[in-house]
Amino acid sequence: DTEVTQTPKHLVMGMTNKKSLKCEQHMGHRAMYWYKQKAKKPPELMFVYSYEKLSINESVPSRFSPECPNSSLLNLHLHALQPEDSALYLCASSQAGSGGGRFFGPGTRLTVL
């Protein structure tokens, strides 16, 4: 299995809602990532988990809360988002340490009303 899966594919939420994005991989990768991508821009790193521990937080607002329940799963909890948070949210995984490339999921298209 060489795939990263993400659910849901699309999400529309109001500014007062709480929702979660989910990501799963079964490649045995021990590093997992959340990226945010705006139209016509490269992905921007949000969070990195290495061996289920948060290792990098790129100064992301607290309305985004990551969680890594185990080595295969990664969640991103969303609360009180702003319309400017609308974007494609990408999950990725890779081998930790001296590993290979990032494998990206298909993304969740998030719209905040």
Next chain:
Amino acid sequence: QQQVKQSPQSLIVQKGGISIINCAYENTAFDYFPWYQQFPGKGPALLIAIRPDVSEKKEGRFTISFNKSAKQFSLHIMDSQPGDSATYFCAASKGGGGADGLTFGKGTHLIIQP
């Protein structure tokens, strides 16, 4: 400060031609250089990657050329096909591509005309 500069921003190539996208980096600690292909509404897909101990890597119609002294690397797509039309991102990281962030170029929108 943009650490990976990618050019051109957009590129139109005739079917069967060679598409060339260039990237330059500043941080000499970078030691892993992947290229990603992204179709609209999809996540980026790892296309090909190179480490600085080799000057060229080829996989099918895709070739990376790497010039360590000039701190530049490029993607060549031979016999370009309409299905290659996509956005291409170069990237760089240190630590062997492991649990560290990738620094992306700004992307090249490639159109292959039939």
